[in-house]
Amino acid sequence: xxxxxxxxxxxxxxxxxxxxxxxxxxxxxxQARCVQAFASTWTARGFAPTTIGCYTSLLERVLDHxxxxxxxIEPADVDAMLHxxxxxxxxxxxxxxxxxxxxxxxxxxxARYATEIRTLYGTPVANPLDRFNRxxxxxxxxxxxxxxxxxxxxxxxAFARQRLTTTSDYPAAARDYAxxxxxxxxxxxxxxxxxxxxxxxHPALGPTGKLHVRFGKAANTSGPRPRWAPMLDGLDxxxxxxxxxxxxxxxxxxxxxxxxxxxR
Numbered sequence: 570x571x572x573x574x575x576x577x578x579x580x581x582x583x584x585x586x587x588x589x590x591x592x593x594x595x596x597x598x599x600q601a602r603c604v605q606a607f608a609s610t611w612t613a614r615g616f617a618p619t620t621i622g623c624y625t626s627l628l629e630r631v632l633d634h635x636x637x638x639x640x641x642i643e644p645a646d647v648d649a650m651l652h653x654x655x656x657x658x659x660x661x662x663x664x665x666x667x668x669x670x671x672x673x674x675x676x677x678x679x680a681r682y683a684t685e686i687r688t689l690y691g692t693p694v695a696n697p698l699d700r701f702n703r704x705x706x707x708x709x710x711x712x713x714x715x716x717x718x719x720x721x722x723x724x725x726x727a728f729a730r731q732r733l734t735t736t737s738d739y740p741a742a743a744r745d746y747a748x749x750x751x752x753x754x755x756x757x758x759x760x761x762x763x764x765x766x767x768x769x770x771h772p773a774l775g776p777t778g779k780l781h782v783r784f785g786k787a788a789n790t791s792g793p794r795p796r797w798a799p800m801l802d803g804l805d806x807x808x809x810x811x812x813x814x815x816x817x818x819x820x821x822x823x824x825x826x827x828x829x830x831x832x833r
Contacts, residue, residue, distance in 0.1 A: 599686075600638045651702060
């Protein structure tokens with residue numbers, strides 16, 4: 570927008586001369602000083618220069634959508650920004666980043682400059698974000714992928730069984746079929762299932778057997794968290810049949826480095 574002066578963070582603190590006593594600064598110059606002070610807080614918090622550069626660039630792109638200073642933005646202006654981002658094909662995550670940056674900058678201006686803005690320009694710092702344009706959750710505006718229906722899963726496994734009768738590599742096809750059934754009837758994560766070993770199958774635990782997920786999903790850098798997953802709908806029989814077919818020369822399961830207790 571014409572008349573705007575965006576300032577990037579430079580070493581040495583805020584740039585630009587302070588207004589003389591009794592002189593009302595230009596609104597765009599005052600907003601540029603707010604941007605500079607806002608970016609300085611990232612330096613004080615120890616953000617990397619590359620991160621500060623990305624954040625400052627994002628803030629400038631956000632403010633460039635408005636023909637008025639940030640403290641005069643209205644809800645309709647925010648709606649117009651979101652609409653322009655949608656028309657431009659920006660992803661939902663990008664739109665959330667724009668809103669989050671606008672929200673954070675408005676909070677900063679409100680906390681540090683509300684009194685000065687009211688004194689200089691006779692207007693309060695408006696809050697244009699309401700429940701109609703505030704995306705508070707990751708999935709608020711992201712299309713959700715519905716799970717496959719029972720009919721589609723039935724057709725899928727029927728196709729997989731039919732493939733077993735025509736494949737030239739039966740052991741590999743049986744292994745793949747058993748893995749697909751494991752994902753469906755026990756619901757481990759793919760990253761967990763690919764690390765299963767024969768010793769992780771415990772058909773004697775519980776009414777239908779359990780799988781020992783030794784490499785469960787970590788949380789908060791705590792490392793893998795082992796857990797137990799039930800084998801449902803005849804999965805124990807599928808795995809037993811697959812093992813006999815896939816490795817008939819090794820009827821005894823290999824031993825794991827850490828054998829779980831069978832008290833669960």
